[in-house]
Amino acid sequence: xxxxxxxxxxxxxxxxxxxxxxxxxxxxxxxxxxxxxxxxxxxxxxxxxxxxxxxxxxxxxxxxxxxxxxxxxxxxxxxxxxxxxxxxxxxxxxxxxxxxxxxxxxxxxxxxxxxxxxxxxxxxxxxxxxxxxxxxxxxxxxxxxxxxxxxxxxxxxxxxxxxxxxx
Numbered sequence: 001x002x003x004x005x006x007x008x009x010x011x012x013x014x015x016x017x018x019x020x021x022x023x024x025x026x027x028x029x030x031x032x033x034x035x036x037x038x039x040x041x042x043x044x045x046x047x048x049x050x051x052x053x054x055x056x057x058x059x060x061x062x063x064x065x066x067x068x069x070x071x072x073x074x075x076x077x078x079x080x081x082x083x084x085x086x087x088x089x090x091x092x093x094x095x096x097x098x099x100x101x102x103x104x105x106x107x108x109x110x111x112x113x114x115x116x117x118x119x120x121x122x123x124x125x126x127x128x129x130x131x132x133x134x135x136x137x138x139x140x141x142x143x144x145x146x147x148x149x150x151x152x153x154x155x156x157x158x159x160x161x162x163x164x165x166x167x
Contacts, residue, residue, distance in 0.1 A: 036107035062105045069102075073117050080142040084110040119154050122147070127166055132159035 003011045010024050039062075072090045076082050087110060088098040098110050108116065118139040125135040136147035136159075151159045 033107070036105070040106035040108055065101060065105065069113070070117070073114065077114070077118050077121060078138060078140050080140045082114065082140060084114075087114070115150055116154065119151055122151065122159065123155065123162070126159060126163045132163060135159065 009028055012021060012024070069087075069091060072087060076086070076090075084098065085095050088095045091098065093101070095110070102108055102110055102113055106113065118141065122135045122139045122141075125138055126132065130138070132148070133144060136144050139147075141147035141150075148158055151157075151162070155162060157165070
């Protein structure tokens with residue numbers, strides 16, 4: 001009962017079946033993975049909004065970390081020479097610490113996070129009527145073909161198709 005009162009995720013009584021232990025651990029890891037992915041998706045879709053479920057202290061710390069990271073990226077995302085090491089130095093972390101923290105919070109590597117941030121900015125530019133040939137340079141991509149490939153992987157259509165769908 002004490003374990004459940006302390007918010008334990010699982011509890012097994014002794015003696016326990018090893019197969020049951022493996023299944024429960026796998027299920028817990030799967031649930032954590034799903035939650036990370038949902039958090040990462042919601043992070044880019046609902047910037048600046050707070051939900052009632054975000055009352056846990058660790059969630060608040062994660063939000064502050066992401067907010068600080070976004071502030072840094074907001075200033076530097078247009079620089080196509082931006083490297084993970086530069087970003088880590090600006091947030092006062094080592095590259096490895098930044099990688100581990102981002103991976104644990106949103107299940108993205110720093111490179112993936114930067115790319116995702118830039119793609120969201122490009123999407124906003126396209127929604128404002130800017131051409132795709134302008135948007136990729138404005139958000140820090142150095143190659144239009146790579147930008148198009150990343151945009152399609154993220155949003156399921158090419159930037160020009162996305163823009164045509166808006167118009």
